[in-house]
Amino acid sequence: MPTVSSEELAAAAGVNSAKLRKDFSYLGSYGTRGVGYDVEYLVYQISRELGLTQDWPVVIVGIGNLGAALANYGGFASRGFRVAALIDADPAMAGTPVAGMPVQHTDDLEKIISDNGVSIGVISTPAGAAQQVCERLVAAGVTSILNFAPTVLSVPDGVDVRKVDLSIELQILAFHEQRKAGEEAAADGVEPPAAAKQQRKGPDGDVPAVMPA
Amino acid sequence: MPTVSSEELAAAAGVNSAKLRKDFSYLGSYGTRGVGYDVEYLVYQISRELGLTQDWPVVIVGIGNLGAALANYGGFASRGFRVAALIDADPAMAGTPVAGMPVQHTDDLEKIISDNGVSIGVISTPAGAAQQVCERLVAAGVTSILNFAPTVLSVPDGVDVRKVDLSIELQILAFHEQRKAGEEAAADGVEPPAAAKQQRKGPDGDVPAVMPA
DNA sequence: CCATCTTTGTGCACGCGTTCACAAAGACAT
DNA sequence: ATGTCTTTGTGAACGCGTGCACAAAGATGG
Secondary structure, eight states: OOEEOHHHHHHHHTSOHHHHHHHHHHTOOOEETTTEEEHHHHHHHHHHHHTTTSOEEEEEEOOSHHHHHHHHOTHHHHTTEEEEEEEESOGGGTTOEETTEEEEEGGGHHHHHHHHTOOEEEEOSOHHHHHHHHHHHHHTTOOEEEEOSSSOOOOOTTOEEEEOOHHHHHHHHHHHHHHHHGGGGGGGSOOOOGGGGSOOOSTTOOOOSOOOO | OOEEOHHHHHHHHTSOHHHHHHHHHHTOOOEETTTEEEHHHHHHHHHHHHTTTSOEEEEEEOOSHHHHHHHHOTHHHHTTEEEEEEEESOGGGTTOEETTEEEEEGGGHHHHHHHHTOOEEEEOSOHHHHHHHHHHHHHHTOOEEEEOSSSOOOOOTTOEEEEOOHHHHHHHHHHHHHHHHGGGGGGGSOOOOGGGTSOOOSTTOOOOSOOOO
């Protein structure tokens, strides 16, 4: 039986072995003292806890460049996601195959959701259409929404929304880039704020929590 | 002079006003006691600190669906980013206009970087090409990379990489979705782990820090 | 069956970020 | 000018997550 110790896993992941063991302990006691964790069983347990063993049908609404990119994205299938349908408001797109799947018209949204038992929807429409699409998805039974449109969606309680803003990551890079350029900026006559001097905590340095929308 | 109090801002943003004031204090003392913060000045200071006032030329390498989507993404310009060039390895694409800008061939990558003073690069190539593109970008002087390819890039010290995995957000949604479905899962004969019972802390509940790649 | 050795699971302490609470600062009215 | 009122800026307390360190558990060998 192939096993791994928490020490090995921690070294590979670059984290503390105690933290790793504690995290695993939340899933139950799947390890064997003096031996380690049964690899196969551990993978199964983590996969199950994360929902990777389930089949999650999703619909993508708004098949522009981004929607098409998502439809073609290979990472979904391997994580248990199945693109059940591609939906767009443009009648001219209806029937056009994208990623080997015909685009369907928005009119059929409710039927598609219900027929496929979809509970997760992806919105990659223009900003103007997002809220309306969101409401139709929710009304049809969707309870989790991944929003790529640059709008804040308002949803009833019990519905989860995650917003992905592609420019935020760039902004974080620019933020660090600015610090690398660093001390020369002081020559502008503006005193560099204290925040500019604090050291990043880890590999995933973050920006302040509050920033204007 | 239009002003806002930390209390108003905190209410609007849904955070604690003391935290907000403390965050602002890291940028300097820009508030006036008894009055609040001068809106215009505050916006300027935050923009400057975040690097929004600077012009950041970026190149996008790999003009597939995702690259095209990024090139068309409106959010960049408003945050101080300027797409300096679109680069692709396919000779057939060279010259083709995408988002009103001709695609250039990878051969000219180094010259483009240097001519435009680019320090931030976006990689939206297939996984296989990413590391090689990354190395050329770094060699040409890029020090920050936004990676959309499903690969872990290795870079020398001093270079920042941020990896965007579009499926991770979906996975987080599925994770919560699984919990909503919740207690029925216990009927499977598998005892629900303790972690499934802990309550989410805030609107942005997170997944455990460690998960298999 | 007992001793020894390895590795887990976890109580406890430490450190950091968030929140509370208040003194200091400034505006504004009298 | 003096007093009052509002809001900032920050010292101090609190709470939570991380890491240390060790007892318990089990494997393995004599």
